[in-house]
Amino acid sequence: MSGNVRQRKGDKSSNLKEFQNENIETKQKKGTSFCPRLCLFLVTSTILMSVGLVIAALVLPSPITPRPYSLPSPPPKLEGPLAPNTRLQDATRLFENEILGPESIFVNKEYIYTGTADGRVVEIFKGKQRTLARLGNPPCGGPENEPHCGRPLGMKMDKDGYLIVADAYFGLFKVNVATGDFTVLYNSTSTPISSHFIRLMNDLDIHSDGTIYLSSSSSKFYRREFPYIMLEGQPEGGIYAFDPVTSHMTQLLGGLYFANGVTLTKDGKYLLIVETVKCRILKYHLSGIESGKLEIFADNLPGVPDNIRRSSKGGYWVAMAAVRHQGMFNPVDFLAENPWFRNLIAKFILKSLMTRFFSAILPEYGLILELDGQGKIVQSLHDPSGKVVPSVSEVEESGPFLYLGSYALPYFTKLLKK
Secondary structure: OHHHHHHHHHHHHHHHHHHHHHHHHHHHHHHHHHHHHHHHHHHHHHHHHHHHHHHHHHHOOOOOOOOOOOOOOOOOOOOHHHOOOOHHHHOEEEOOOOOOOOOOEEEEOOEEEEEOOOOEEEEEEOOEEEEEEEOOOOOOOOHHHHHHHOOEEEEEEOOOOOEEEEEOOOEEEEEOOOOOOEEEEEEOOOOOEOOEOOOOEEEEEEOOOOOEEEEEOOOOOOHHHHHHHHHHOOOOEEEEEEEOOOOEEEEEEEEEOOEEEEEEOOOOOEEEEEEOOOOEEEEEEOOOOOOOOEEEEEOOOOEEEEEEEEOOOOOEEEEEEEEOOOOOOOHHHHHHHOHHHHHHHHHHOOHHHHHHHHHHHOOOOEEEEEEOOOOOEEEEEEEOOOOOOOOOOEEEEEOOEEEEEOOOOOOEEEEEOO
């Protein structure tokens, strides 16, 4: 009997193993049949999505006509006068969350003037700000309001004490700093030049003879569309001269790649012009036997330059809106070399999100340069972390301080020179 019992126990054990083996085989069969279905679904979906994107890329209209252009290669190394430091981290933020986008700054003794993203020309005196003038009409506050609210950019004071302001949308203004009253010197919305309009009046400087030299970044796109200027890469920028006596505007140069900051040399013989898309600075001869000649003043800069201003040492301060250098993935150079990719960005990224997109792909790295009179970099000030100064639009030197502007930040900064 005991033998039979053992035999039955063995049979049960054998049956159990057979059942487990069959169960495992069944699961494996189910798994092998499930995996091909999932893989087939994923592959098919990927192919369909890819085909759909290709068709959309071909069919969807593009707001730009991208043009191939090149930048000097390789970009600069951060060494020598470009060696990284933390000088900009010593800067102090001023009027944080009170002033948005103070792109250009002008200092006259104890008074500071700037233009803001909500269309105001602001005067700052002894730590208090007031709205000196509003060149457009409210409501103001966002990019969608700029066409009727205005966007004050470059500004300088003339010899009579009036603040001359370039508004990106409306043109050239003369502001009485005592009363806030203003006069339109040139209306860019209604007065064409050489059969085209200035869509984005940007920066200016004033000659000792009274002539106002100013830049136009584009004759196609408005300021709130400025990423399209970068993406398109077309030479739509220009330089103009305005005679305040005759109120006549003359085009001096065309065919520039995002003409931006301008400044006259101390002797008034030359005009230096920032060509943002090309990451360089040009030198235009205003007088002499070479009058009208255009040459490169500084090339292959370690960033995307914005405004340029004279320094107390006889050179120039150049603000960098973004950086480009060796040892990093460089979106600036990549986009320059790949117009097809610029076209895709313009097609698939909403215009309202374009500025945020650029902010996301460009590293936060504060950088300003000081050039000598021949365009050579003599020093650079950095904020590698971007925590205090993530980008700079202008450097205005006044006494022992540097004032750093920004086209997007809710403050400007003040730095004690060393």
